[in-house]
Amino acid sequence: QSALTQPASVSGSPGQSITISCTGTSSDVGGYNYVSWFQHHPGKAPKLMIYDVNNRPSGVSNRLSGSKSGNTASLTISGLQAEDEADYYCSSYTSGSTVVFGGGTKLTVL
């Protein structure tokens, strides 16, 4: 149950697009279409932004999109806004019927 690998930080200017990667193995990310992405502002509960690789819950901006290729999933945020600044975590279902999170990525909007 090793954590999924995410970059520690990414940054972008307002209006730009950024992509956060999430690398696992064939036993988690690569083996199932059960990858989720969460936005987490310190002191608040995490918020589900993407589930099942590329599905957005109701109310989540269509500026966010998810994808997967092999053992790596990605979250893309287009048209960056100041309110997007937060920590982002990926997670995946695993072959052991458990869930594993990534280490988290701090997004800074310059």
Next chain:
Amino acid sequence: EVQLLESGGGLVQPGGSLRLSCTASGFTFSNYAMSWVRQAPGKGLEWVSGISGSGGSTYYADSVKGRFTISRDNSKKTLYLQMDSLRAEDTALYHCAKDRATVTPRSSLDYWGQGTLVTVSP
């Protein structure tokens, strides 16, 4: 409106026990898998345990297997986490979370509680 409210956290000595509770409202509790997720100070999110909607299947992270027990009482719409043999590294904010899945937790945790703080220290 979906609401999840955790309780039961506190200060406990190493080797001690604690039981966390999570009371749910706003959805048909028995229809959904539930999970506990923790965040240690300055660290990232860590999935701890999950349970099917019926309560018949339970799942644990290796870090807590054999020490923690997850359960649920669907009549009371309440999720539990019994934590035994606690260690300093279990110190964290513990969140309960509802999954979109009904049986096995799929990581699609669409509603979270604010969390309850567990501190393990002499």
